Amino acid sequence: MTDDCPPPPADSPAAGAAPQRLRVLIERQTLAREVRRLAQEITRDYQGRYPLIIGILKGSFVFLADLIRYLDFPVTIDLVRLSSYGSQTVSSGQVKMLHGLEVPVRDRHVLIVDDIVDTGLSLSHFADYVRQREPATLKICTLLDKPSRRQVDIHVDYVGIAIPDQFVVGYGIDCDEQYRNLCDVCVVEE
Ligand code: 5GP
Ligand code: MG
Numbered sequence: 001m002t003d004d005c006p007p008p009p010a011d012s013p014a015a016g017a018a019p020q021r022l023r024v025l026i027e028r029q030t031l032a033r034e035v036r037r038l039a040q041e042i043t044r045d046y047q048g049r050y051p052l053i054i055g056i057l058k059g060s061f062v063f064l065a066d067l068i069r070y071l072d073f074p075v076t077i078d079l080v081r082l083s084s085y086g087s088q089t090v091s092s093g094q095v096k097m098l099h100g101l102e103v104p105v106r107d108r109h110v111l112i113v114d115d116i117v118d119t120g121l122s123l124s125h126f127a128d129y130v131r132q133r134e135p136a137t138l139k140i141c142t143l144l145d146k147p148s149r150r151q152v153d154i155h156v157d158y159v160g161i162a163i164p165d166q167f168v169v170g171y172g173i174d175c176d177e178q179y180r181n182l183c184d185v186c187v188v189e190e
Contacts, residue, residue: 005183026185034160039070052108057081059115062172063143078103095125110135116144119151
């Protein structure tokens, strides 16, 4: 990520989409600083342990790509695709795995990386799924956290930034598949 990435557009740029206004909630410089801080903590905790990092698609892909490049020790990366949202902005509570694990987790030091913990339903569901496969250890890292929305008790080991109960996009996070390419995290104002 560089400082010459474009600013967020004033209006929805996609043809056929209803106009939406974007307001920057977390600037790119803040994201970069928090990603570095998380990477420092992870580096300190996982030195010499060769972790398996599991990114949850699609929302975590930009965060994951930035995070792992600050880790200067051997890691394995795997990706799963979970879906609970469809095109709506409220969690359905139904978690589907659209693409599963390829790397065995048994006896590995597993770190799950996600974009946002909201109700906590998808992560707690997926963490249970991983736990059943007997990793040596299991920890969770999220860029954003909406603690006021939690419905299940889930421990998140590495939290980037806590945000209020607002629907956000950008830095990999979408609204109906738009806005993943924004460099800042923005709130969508209808
Ligand atoms: P949870 O199961 O914790 O309610 O939510 C899981 C997923 O919903 C998050 O990983 C994220 O992909 C999506 N999500 C939660 N809040 C938001 C939001 O504000 N914006 C978008 N685009 N996705 C969100
Ligand atoms: Mg997600």
